[in-house]
Amino acid sequence: MIMPSKKNFTADGLPVLIGSLPLSDHKEALERIFTATPEIPLWPQLPGDPFEGMIPQFAEGIPCIREENLHDPEGRILYDTSAADFEEQMLAFYEDYMAVLENAEVPAGERFRVSRKRAEGLYCFAEAIQEKQGPYNQEYNQDLVALKGQVTGPFTMLTGIKDAQGRAGYYDETIREMVIKGIAMKAAWQTRFLACCNNKPVILFIDEPALAGLGSSAFISVNNEEIQDMINEVAEAIHQAGGLAGIHVCANTEWGLLLDSHIDILSFDAYSFFDKLAALDEQVQSYLDRGGILAWGGIPTGKPYDIEKESTESLTMLWEDQMKKLVRPGRDQADLLRQTLITPSCGTGSLRLEHAEKVLQMTKEVSQNLRAKYLPDGD
Numbered sequence: 001m002i003m004p005s006k007k008n009f010t011a012d013g014l015p016v017l018i019g020s021l022p023l024s025d026h027k028e029a030l031e032r033i034f035t036a037t038p039e040i041p042l043w044p045q046l047p048g049d050p051f052e053g054m055i056p057q058f059a060e061g062i063p064c065i066r067e068e069n070l071h072d073p074e075g076r077i078l079y080d081t082s083a084a085d086f087e088e089q090m091l092a093f094y095e096d097y098m099a100v101l102e103n104a105e106v107p108a109g110e111r112f113r114v115s116r117k118r119a120e121g122l123y124c125f126a127e128a129i130q131e132k133q134g135p136y137n138q139e140y141n142q143d144l145v146a147l148k149g150q151v152t153g154p155f156t157m158l159t160g161i162k163d164a165q166g167r168a169g170y171y172d173e174t175i176r177e178m179v180i181k182g183i184a185m186k187a188a189w190q191t192r193f194l195a196c197c198n199n200k201p202v203i204l205f206i207d208e209p210a211l212a213g214l215g216s217s218a219f220i221s222v223n224n225e226e227i228q229d230m231i232n233e234v235a236e237a238i239h240q241a242g243g244l245a246g247i248h249v250c251a252n253t254e255w256g257l258l259l260d261s262h263i264d265i266l267s268f269d270a271y272s273f274f275d276k277l278a279a280l281d282e283q284v285q286s287y288l289d290r291g292g293i294l295a296w297g298g299i300p301t302g303k304p305y306d307i308e309k310e311s312t313e314s315l316t317m318l319w320e321d322q323m324k325k326l327v328r329p330g331r332d333q334a335d336l337l338r339q340t341l342i343t344p345s346c347g348t349g350s351l352r353l354e355h356a357e358k359v360l361q362m363t364k365e366v367s368q369n370l371r372a373k374y375l376p377d378g379d
Contacts, residue, residue, distance in 0.1 A: 009146055009201040009244060011265075011293045012375060013337040015367035018248060018267070018297075019150045019207070020045045020349025022356050026124045034128075036360040040203065040341070042148035043125035047349045050075070051118045054152045054207065055160045060118065061111045062182040063089035064175050065161055079161045079169045090178065097181050100188070112185035122149070122190070129197040146201040146244075147194045151187045153208035153247070154180045154230045159219075160210070170222070180230045184237035191241035202243040205267060206234050211258075212251035228257045235262040246295060250346035252276050259283040259292075267295035269345035270322060272302065278325045285328065288339055297345035298322070299363045307355045312365040319370060334374040342367040 015037045021029045021044050029044035045052050050070040055077050059065045063086065069075035083089070096111040116123045129147065157179050158170035169175040187204055194202045213219050214227070235245035239262070246265030247258055252273045258266055259280065266287070268277055277284065288294075298318055300306035323336050344363055348356035 009203075011337075011339055011341045013340050013342055013367055013371045014039045014145060015363045016040045016148055016203075016295060016341045016343050017042055017360070017363065018250075018344055018347040019043075019205075020047050020347030022048075022349055022351055022353050024048050026121045029121065030124060030128055032357075032360060036364045038143050039145040040148055041125070041129075041144075042150070043119070044121040045119075045150070045347070045349065046121065049120075052121075054209075055157060057118045058114065058152045058157065058183060058186050059161075060115060061093075061113075061186075062178055063093050064169070064178055077161060079163055079172070079175050081172075081174065090174070093178060093182070097185060100185055112182065112189045114186060114190060122193075126193065126197045144198065144200055146203050147198060148203045148205065149190045149194050150205040150207050150248075151183060151190060151234075153206040153210070154183045154234060155227055156208050156210040157183060159213075176230075180233055184234045187234050187245075188237040188241040191238050191243035195242055202241075203246055203265065204238045204243045205246040205248050205265070206231065206263075207248050209248075209250050211249045211253040214254045224254055224257050227254075228261050231258070232262045235264075246293075248295070248346075250297075255280055256283055259287045263292070265293040265295050265341065267341075267343060268297055269302075270296045270298040271300045271306070271318070271345045274298075274322045278322070284326065285331075288326075288331065288336075291339075293339050293341060294336075295341040295343045296322075297343045299342070299344040299359050299366065301344045301346045301348055301351060301359055304352070304355055307351075307358055310362065312362050312369060315362055315366050316369040319366065337370055337374045342370065 017033060017037055019042060021032065023029045023046055026044055026046065029046060033041050033044060047053055050056060056067060056070055059067065059077065064079045064081060065077065066080045067077045100112065114122060158176055159168045161169045169179060191202050191204050214222065231247060238245040244264040245262065246267055247263045248267035250269050255277050260283065296319060298315055300310060320333065323333050326336055327333060342363060344359050348359050
C-alpha cells in the first residue's frame, strides 16, 4: 500500500486539537471533535480512565514497565529489571522490533499495537471515519484533509517511569533504548492504522510535556543531543510509515533542538511563550524555509481566567500581532498562515466542560477568521 506523504498536506490555518477532553464518553467526545475540527479530526484521550493516562496508554509490550493497581489512588507504574526472565523478555522484544524493521508492511504485530482497553477513542475514531454515515457521511468526508493521532514522547515516558528507588528510566541505558524503540514502533503502528481508515495524510504528534523541564535543575545532567536523537528516531519511524511527525510541548523548552530536529510540525503554547520561540529568529526562519509547520497554540487552556476573558476576535488579533514578528521579504502573513495550524495551547482534559467547549469553539472560529482574511480563495 502506498502511504500518503507530507507532500499531500498544506496546513492553511486549519484548526486542530491536542487530544484530551474532560468527558467520559468517547462517542460524545468525537461529536465535539468533528464539529470543531472537521478538516483534521483526532481521536480523543479521556484522562478520567487511568489506562488513558500519558504513561499507561503506551506502556503495553515494553517488558521493563510494570503497573501496579492503576485504578487505586496508591497505584503506580515503574520500571523493573529484576524479573528472573527479564533477559528473555528483552530478547523477545528486540526480535519483534527487528521483524517490523525488516518488513515495513507488517503493522507492528501485537507487540506494538495499542489495545482498545487503553485507547478506546482511537478505535471509535477509526470506526466513525469508516462508517461515512450520520455525522460522518460522504459530504463530511469531502471536507476531510487529514487525520491526527498522538503518542506519548519517549522523554516524557522515560522521566515518568522510575524504579523502586525513584531513579528515572532515562538514566538507565537498557530501559532508555527499549522505551525509545517501543514508542517509535507504536507511533509507526498508529500511523499505518489511521492511514487504513481513509486515504488522507496522517499527522502523528509526539506529546512531550516533560521537555518543559529542560535546563532546570531537575534535568541538569540531560544531554540535549540525546533528546534530539530520540525525537528523531520516533519522527523517522512516523515518516517511514508515511505520516507527518509533529511534536507538542505545552510550556517553554529548548526550542532550538526541536527546530533543528526531523519533525514536520512544532506545536507550542503561543499564548504564553511565543516570544521565547520568536527570539530564535534565524532557526525559526530556517525551519519555515524547509517547509516546517507551526501549530500555533494561541487558544489558552492553562488558566480559566484567560479562557473567560479572551474571545475569537482578541485571539485573531493575537495571531496577527505575533506573526508580524516573523514576516520577512518573501514571507507575508498569508504565507505564514499556509504553514500554520490553529490549536489550543494544550489539551482540555483538566478543564471544566464549559471552558473546554469555549476553547474548541474559539479554535474553530479563529481559524475561520484568519482563513477568510488571508486565504479567501482557499489558496
